Amino acid sequence: MATPNFQQKNPQPLYCNNIHYSMALKTYYQHTRHQEILAKRTEEEFDTYVVRVLSEKFGDKLDDQPLRVLGVGSSEGNQETLQLKKLKTKFSRISATVIEPSTEQICKYQEMVHQNSSDITGIEYKWHNQIFQEFERSAEAGQKYHFITIIHAVYYVGKVEETIKTFYELLEPGGMIFMVIQADSGSTLLAKTFPRLAMEEQTPTTTAEPQKIKTNCLITSTDVKSVLSKYQMDYTQSSYTVSADLTNFFSKDEMTPVTKLLLDFITMTVKFQESVPEKIFNEVMDYIKRKTRVKKGDQGNDKYYFDTEYDILVISK
Ligand SMILES: C[S@@+](CC[C@H](N)C(=O)[O-])C[C@H]1O[C@@H](n2cnc3c(N)ncnc32)[C@H](O)[C@@H]1O
Structure with missing residues (x-):
């Protein structure tokens, strides 16, 4: 299929606009209950696949040293905190290094830690309000970690091969990387079909330009x-x-602001409906419709579900 022509208008990739990105991500998470689904997986599997293994490897070898954990793109820390609490059941001391470039998100994480302080006694936090690329160049980057967690953040860190090698380098022998990443499905396939929507921005050199x-x-x-x-x-x-x-994407009514935000997240484009030519809008909507699963709703009406698959990769050194 030829690459659709976007020349008439200039759609902005979602990740170039932090505020809009946060609103669209939040809408997608709420609508799909993504966070709850992942939290349930952590509840069911994290002890078996991570805590038990790390405890066998390091449980009696750390002496008085803390288990060193590195979180990359931690956001508000919801998923990471679940993991840390589970690790706490086997490791009395944990040093958690948090890397999150969004000041708003890291402040929310700090606030949550403050409010839950009794639950996480024994965890010492080191906050880094910066991108991973900046952290990597800092003195602390010479440190090695027993556990590195990167949940939906590997897309932002750089070229995939270098990134994986860098994380692996940062691991202690016997350590583990926990990565959650999209598989080839849903919005990723959409981005591959319409690659202009997934355009790359310039690499930032500092967090001073978070929009880039x-x-x-x-x-x-x-x-x-x-x-x-x-x-x-x-x-x-x-x-x-x-x-x-x-x-709601396919109803005859005008889209609500929430539906528009959901569409913006799925297409990874700021104000998608307004910013692309009508022809492209129709092509993308047709594509999305073709990829949905149709199910009968309670009122016998057709409901359209768009599935995206995510993989949890646990890498051991
Ligand atoms: C999709 S969110 C995932 C947040 C969190 N891990 C979760 O699953 O709830 C991606 C996070 O990565 C952060 N981020 C973006 N670029 C980054 C970079 N270069 N280094 C580290 N984190 C980055 C964003 O600010 C955002 O909070």
């Missing part, structure tokens, strides 16, 4: 796994699917 955070929403677990295989890095994989009810 680089992302590559075309990176999927397939790319990461090919690097892991190339360098013979051990990993295990599990998956989960998130379903978005997009029925």
